Amino acid sequence: MKRPTLTALALAAALGFASTTDVSAQALTVGVGGNITSMDPHFHNLGPNNGIAQHFFDRLVHMDERQRPTPGLAESWRSIDDNTWEFKLRRGVKFHDGSDFTAADVVATFKRVPWVPNSPSSFAAMVRGLDVSVPDPYTLIIKTPAPRPMLPIDLAVVNIVKGSNVEAPTADFNAGKAMIGTGPFKFTGFVPGDRVTMDRNDAYWGPKPHWATATVRIMTNASARSAAVLSGDVQIIDQVQTADLPRMRQNQAIGIETITSTRLIYLHLDQERDATPFAFDKATGQPLAKNPLKDKRVREALSKAINREGITRQIFDGQAIPAGGLLPDGMYGVSPNLKPDAFNTQAAQALLRDAGFPNGFKLTIHGPNDRYPEDDKVLQAIGPMFTRAGVETQVVTLPWATFATQSNRPTYAYSLMLVGWGSDTGETSSPLRALLATVNPDAGYGASNRGRYSNPAMDALLAKALQTIDPAAREKLLIEASEVAVRDYGLLPLYYAVNIWALRSNLTYQSRTDEYTLAHFVKPR
Numbered sequence: 001m002k003r004p005t006l007t008a009l010a011l012a013a014a015l016g017f018a019s020t021t022d023v024s025a026q027a028l029t030v031g032v033g034g035n036i037t038s039m040d041p042h043f044h045n046l047g048p049n050n051g052i053a054q055h056f057f058d059r060l061v062h063m064d065e066r067q068r069p070t071p072g073l074a075e076s077w078r079s080i081d082d083n084t085w086e087f088k089l090r091r092g093v094k095f096h097d098g099s100d101f102t103a104a105d106v107v108a109t110f111k112r113v114p115w116v117p118n119s120p121s122s123f124a125a126m127v128r129g130l131d132v133s134v135p136d137p138y139t140l141i142i143k144t145p146a147p148r149p150m151l152p153i154d155l156a157v158v159n160i161v162k163g164s165n166v167e168a169p170t171a172d173f174n175a176g177k178a179m180i181g182t183g184p185f186k187f188t189g190f191v192p193g194d195r196v197t198m199d200r201n202d203a204y205w206g207p208k209p210h211w212a213t214a215t216v217r218i219m220t221n222a223s224a225r226s227a228a229v230l231s232g233d234v235q236i237i238d239q240v241q242t243a244d245l246p247r248m249r250q251n252q253a254i255g256i257e258t259i260t261s262t263r264l265i266y267l268h269l270d271q272e273r274d275a276t277p278f279a280f281d282k283a284t285g286q287p288l289a290k291n292p293l294k295d296k297r298v299r300e301a302l303s304k305a306i307n308r309e310g311i312t313r314q315i316f317d318g319q320a321i322p323a324g325g326l327l328p329d330g331m332y333g334v335s336p337n338l339k340p341d342a343f344n345t346q347a348a349q350a351l352l353r354d355a356g357f358p359n360g361f362k363l364t365i366h367g368p369n370d371r372y373p374e375d376d377k378v379l380q381a382i383g384p385m386f387t388r389a390g391v392e393t394q395v396v397t398l399p400w401a402t403f404a405t406q407s408n409r410p411t412y413a414y415s416l417m418l419v420g421w422g423s424d425t426g427e428t429s430s431p432l433r434a435l436l437a438t439v440n441p442d443a444g445y446g447a448s449n450r451g452r453y454s455n456p457a458m459d460a461l462l463a464k465a466l467q468t469i470d471p472a473a474r475e476k477l478l479i480e481a482s483e484v485a486v487r488d489y490g491l492l493p494l495y496y497a498v499n500i501w502a503l504r505s506n507l508t509y510q511s512r513t514d515e516y517t518l519a520h521f522v523k524p525r
Contacts, residue, residue, distance in 0.1 A: 026212040031219040031228050032517055033239030034371060035400045039190050040173035041159035041181075042113050045121040045434070045447065046404075047263070047422050050157065051516035052196055052216060056096075057159035057181035060087060060106065061152045065512040065521075067262065067426030069152055073101065073160055073182065074140075082147040082469060087140040093205045095162050096179075096186045102137040108163035114444075116170065120404070125433060125444025126154040147467045149474060150429060157424045184209050184520040193401070194218055198519070209520040216519065220370035220400070229254065229502050236503035238517040239373045242317040248502050257501040259511035260321065260328050263422035264431065265372060267302070267365075267382075267492040269293040270415045272452030278364035278415035282392060285362070292361060293415065293451075299489035300341075301351035302416075305389035306382060307343040312495050315377050319500065323493035326423075326431040326482055333428030333478030338486050340493070348389035360390030366407070367418030369397035373497065379418055412450050419450065420497070422515060428478045432462050436485045453490040 034048030041053035062072035074087040093101040110132060114124035131143040144151065161168075161181065168178035179187035184206065185198035196216045200209050217234060219225045222241040228234040230251065240248065240256070248254045270276040276291040292298045308322035321328060325338035352360055365383060369376035376397045386393040398406075406413040423430040438454040439446035445459075446452075458481050465477035486493065499515045508525050509517075 026210065028211040028214045028236075028519055028522055029234040030214065030216045030517055030519055030522070031225045031234040031237040032216055033220060033222065033225060033237075033373070035193065035218055035220055036190075036196060036216070037192070037401065037404070038170060038174060039176075039179060039187070039196075040116065040170040041161065042116045042123055043119055043170045043173075045123055045157070045424075047515065050424070051518065053159050054183065054516065054518055055185040055198055055214075055216075055520065056179055056183040056187050057161065058183055059156050059159055060089075061156040063156050063424075063426070063514065065510045067423075067513050069156055072156075073106075077152050079469075080141075083144050085142045085144070085151055087142065089138040089140065090205060091138055093182050094203050095182055096201060097162070098203075099162070101160070101182050103134040103140050104137070105160055105163040106140060107132055107134065108166040109158065109160045112161065112166045113158060115167065121434075121448045122441075122444065123158060124441070125447060126158050128442075128444045147469050149469045149471075150425065150466060153425045153427075185214060207520075210523050211519060214519040222373065226502070229504070232504065235507060236501060236509060236517065236522055238499070238501050238515065240500040240502045241373055242315075242319045242500075244502075245317070245319070245500070253505050255503050255505045255507070257503070257509055257511040258319070259499050259513055261422065261497040261499045261515050262327055262331060262426055262513045263420050263497045263515055264323055264326055265378070265418065265420045265494045265497060266323070267494065268417050268419055268435075268451040269299055269302075269489075269492070270412065270451055271454070271490075272412075276415040277413070278366075280362040282359055282362055288361060292355065292357060295355045296489055297351045297355040298357070299492070301348040301355070301389060302386060302391065303341045303489060303492045304344045304351070305348040305385050305391070306341070306492070306494065307385060308340050308495060309343065311378060311381055315374050315381065316495075316498070319498045321496040321498070323495050325486055325493060326428050328496045331423070331426060331428070333475050333482065335479040335482050337483060345385075345389050352390050357390070360392060362392045362394070363416060364394045364396055365416045365418065366396050366398065366403065366414040368400040368403045371400040371403070372420050373500075375418060378494070382418075407450055412452065414450075417450060418494075421448065424514065426513065428482050429462070429466065432458070432478065432481055432485065433466070436490045437462055451491065453485070455485060455488055455490060458484040458488070458490070
């Protein structure tokens with residue numbers, strides 16, 4: 001897509017100054033930067049997909065704007081003993097087709113989640129090993145094979161579908177046939193790469209949306225999103241690029257909302273294969289016989305070669321935070337001892353020499369160019385940093401749809417890649433379990449471990465944490481697990497995103513740490 005010129009953006013701003021959103025029309029258009037790849041709420045644990053699913057489906061437990069658990073389809077829950085939970089379900093809830101929601105739909109959903117074929121990042125870990133009984137249509141008794149203190153938070157990411165769709169293929173959700181939920185909107189259409197449309201669910205059990213209809217437009221080009229909100233073509237956008245913020249803030253027709261995100265942008269490194277496909281000898285150009293990324297000294301060298309402060313200052317104008325751990329300070333399980341590696345090219349060169357690469361080597365880094373704010377600029381900045389340290393680096397950026405398909409292959413096509421992870425639980429157990437735990441499909445661990453990192457010491461700490469009831473003891477274990485994984489350079493943290501929304505000034509939106517842009521929470525001022 002051609003980027004609008006500054007002249008075009010300026011014109012859009014001028015038009016936007018005079019334009020207003022007609023809230024009485026009750027039609028909302030949202031512009032989102034993430035590409036929504038599926039309507040199936042159990043197919044791909046991916047931020048844009050999870051966000052759009054919340055318009056149509058509910059969870060037993062909801063998460064508020066600060067990722068704190070609140071009642072959803074379950075009015076209450078309690079632990080009966082270390083291995084038993086009771087959930088009391090909300091009565092009178094209707095699916096979009098008018099049928100009653102009961103415990104049978106939850107049981108069917110739990111069966112479907114691990115069944116979904118070809119899931120690139122499964123939700124199976126959230127429901128694995130659960131023994132569910134239904135003493136009455138509005139009570140669930142869930143037994144776990146071991147203590148599971150996080151069960152309510154885990155279930156906050158499992159969208160409940162109509163029981164009759166227990167074996168509905170993903171194609172039936174994308175086509176709308178199986179899009180029957182209990183959520184605040186009813187599904188009306190999905191055009192991949194373009195938009196999702198919906199109508200208000202007037203029978204919704206909770207607060208009803210202001211909007212009779214809503215359209216979520218997929219707008220991966222940041223300049224196009226900015227132009228659209230400035231002109232009034234859309235009423236709210238997410239992932240505002242920092243270059244547009246001064247112009248937005250000077251426009252009285254536009255409001256800005258920001259919050260530090262629980263999304264970590266990081267580098268995943270191939271640590272499984274003996275030879276990795278994108279590492280080459282400098283002199284001959286031939287593939288290296290030995291994968292250098294399996295050597296901790298090489299991983300540490302790459303980390304020290306990155307100027308995180310420079311990236312966040314120059315590319316994001318301070319609207320990002322250099323990362324040393326898996327979540328920003330103040331979140332549950334964050335170690336105060338994990339700080340960003342200091343930028344030190346000379347130290348990186350010394351580590352490469354110690355690892356047997358006195359002349360360095362060649363490497364290709366891959367990443368998306370339309371998924372995260374400024375993702376292509378970040379990659380283009382990192383490449384020369386690595387090169388100066390001795391790792392001659394080629395940067396390849398791809399549209400997210402292509403990149404995600406390749407990076408989620410069973411063989412994980414890349415050697416080094418830029419990706420992001422938003423903690424759906426608001427604590428470090430989420431990235432530890434998904435990104436750094438040894439891949440174990442049966443247990444649901446390592447579902448997004450693209451580098452195939454494996455560390456038995458970290459696995460043991462994580463497993464113990466996930467079975468520890470006492471909150472203080474569990475947090476201590478998560479801190480220890482984080483320190484083991486990060487100090488081993490299981491992945492390379494880059495920065496924590498700052499979520500930025502721009503919206504018409506006669507609307508309000510509560511900024512969210514999970515970065516979701518939800519039409520039902522956009523309201524007239």
